[in-house]
Amino acid sequence: xxxxxxxxxxxxxxxxxxxxxxxxxxxxxxxxxxxxxxxxxxxxxxxxxxxxxxxxxxxxxxxxxxxxxxxxxxxxxxxxxxxxxxxxxxxxxxxxxxxxxxxxxxxxxxxxxxxxxxxxxxxxxxxxxxxxxxxxxxxxxxxxxxxxxxxxxxxxxxxxxxxxxxxxxxxxxxxxxxxxxxxxxxxxxxxxxxxxxxxxxxxxxxxxxxxxxxxxxxxxxxxxxxxxxxxxxxxxxxxxxxxxxxxxxxxxxx
Amino acid sequence: xxxxxxxxxxxxxxxxxxxxxxxxxxxxxxxxxxxxxxxxxxxxxxxxxxxxxxxxxxxxxxxxxxxxxxxxxxxxxxxxxxxxxxxxxxxxxxxxxxxxxxxxxxxxxxxxxxxxxxxxxxxxxxxxxxxxxxxxxxxxxxxxxxxxxxxxxxxxxxxxxxxxxxxxxxxxxxxxxxxxxxxxxxxxxxxxxxxxxxxxxxxxxxxxxxxxxxxxxxxxxxxxxxxxxxxxxxxxxxxxxxxxxxxxxxxxxxxxxxxxxxxxxxxxxxx
Numbered sequence: 001x002x003x004x005x006x007x008x009x010x011x012x013x014x015x016x017x018x019x020x021x022x023x024x025x026x027x028x029x030x031x032x033x034x035x036x037x038x039x040x041x042x043x044x045x046x047x048x049x050x051x052x053x054x055x056x057x058x059x060x061x062x063x064x065x066x067x068x069x070x071x072x073x074x075x076x077x078x079x080x081x082x083x084x085x086x087x088x089x090x091x092x093x094x095x096x097x098x099x100x101x102x103x104x105x106x107x108x109x110x111x112x113x114x115x116x117x118x119x120x121x122x123x124x125x126x127x128x129x130x131x132x133x134x135x136x137x138x139x140x141x142x143x144x145x146x147x148x149x150x151x152x153x154x155x156x157x158x159x160x161x162x163x164x165x166x167x168x169x170x171x172x173x174x175x176x177x178x179x180x181x182x183x184x185x186x187x188x189x190x191x192x193x194x195x196x197x198x199x200x201x202x203x204x205x206x207x208x209x210x211x212x213x214x215x216x217x218x219x220x221x222x223x224x225x226x227x228x229x230x231x232x233x234x235x236x237x238x239x240x241x242x243x244x245x246x247x248x249x250x251x252x253x254x
Numbered sequence: 255x256x257x258x259x260x261x262x263x264x265x266x267x268x269x270x271x272x273x274x275x276x277x278x279x280x281x282x283x284x285x286x287x288x289x290x291x292x293x294x295x296x297x298x299x300x301x302x303x304x305x306x307x308x309x310x311x312x313x314x315x316x317x318x319x320x321x322x323x324x325x326x327x328x329x330x331x332x333x334x335x336x337x338x339x340x341x342x343x344x345x346x347x348x349x350x351x352x353x354x355x356x357x358x359x360x361x362x363x364x365x366x367x368x369x370x371x372x373x374x375x376x377x378x379x380x381x382x383x384x385x386x387x388x389x390x391x392x393x394x395x396x397x398x399x400x401x402x403x404x405x406x407x408x409x410x411x412x413x414x415x416x417x418x419x420x421x422x423x424x425x426x427x428x429x430x431x432x433x434x435x436x437x438x439x440x441x442x443x444x445x446x447x448x449x450x451x452x453x454x455x456x457x458x459x460x461x462x463x464x465x466x467x468x469x470x471x472x473x474x475x476x477x478x479x480x481x482x483x484x485x486x487x488x489x490x491x492x493x494x495x496x497x498x499x500x501x502x503x504x505x506x507x508x509x510x511x512x513x514x515x516x517x518x519x520x521x522x523x524x525x
Binding site for chain 2: 120123124125127128130131132133134135139
């Protein structure tokens, strides 16, 4: 049993190490690709970002609406329904914006990346590039990674703004909270550090979600089953990593 | 390691294992400049693996591979990529990039490696597509092509950088007789017209006989026989005879290694 445990631990460390090296290779190739092949990156920002907008906006609107409802019903017990705006803003900017966007991003863009890269591998397209002396890491992986890293914070911003709008619609327009109080309290309590925390999270989650998607796709077993499994693993691993990191970043910044 | 100037590729004492299975045990192969060399062998002898080793997508356990006298094991990443520009490779299924059109697929290496103006790229790509008879398909997407057409497009793409060495991985598999004839003629034409050295991995004995100058038959990790197709036909070795004439049983057994038949059917230890 100890031997099994030892083997599992060894395997885990090996994968973890390989992933760090992979991450470093992505990073070291990123600046030159960003400058020389910006067109490729823009295309991937479109794929990962613009194509995820609908799901992000719809979810943001309803998450904001729920915050408005829940905030109102709980805060009104203490006659503090004017604080609905603050409540929604804190929740969205610091937690729900980055976390839910990252989870949606993994489901929408991460799976698309992993399966695309996995299928390119399964159909020899990556080997063909290597044989044409074109490094697939630079031509295929780095632009996709950068596209995800750049798109994520932008998506978080969109999600948060739409969420605040949803909270406003529910709190102010439907439940009758004073609009002035809604925004005024939010402005006076929310500090720069709170927004910063949200931005840090969105960047970290963007890196993690893109890294997992690209890694799983690139290391997929090149069969139909293997690509399917890589897609699933992308979502599961991203979700776990994002929630753990969320806890850690929150703990550090309080 | 004496290197012969006539040989573009020399494989010396190559060892390679995948997991517990040893695929090559001291393999030696010479590929002469300007020839069409065929590498044959029963399925599973590692023909495609050999191509992977020659192009250093795989790393051997032992032995050397010399290309133009240079040991590719000693090259760093940059030098390896420079060397690979001298190769063109045709993959079994074509390996076309599925999100680009036929034209862009053939143009891809030019766009990545050169800064040629668009007009010139267009000119080169259309010439190469014309050579494989598919100039009219330039705007089609890979998914719309038949297997034979995809392979011809891949051939055009493999040639677009004017390589010295063209490698074909199973170019005849799954083609109808007409497409097969087309590819056979193209292989020979490219080789002679452009002075390329061609390496062909296949087990289609008939096609090899019409196109190859020299062929190697690999079995059990070693070269079992070599020579021109005519010489191979005449070889007395049982293995060569079995392979060249497509007999079901012989040195390469019809049955995959299995426990004793009678025992397995009648044995007592069966639950």
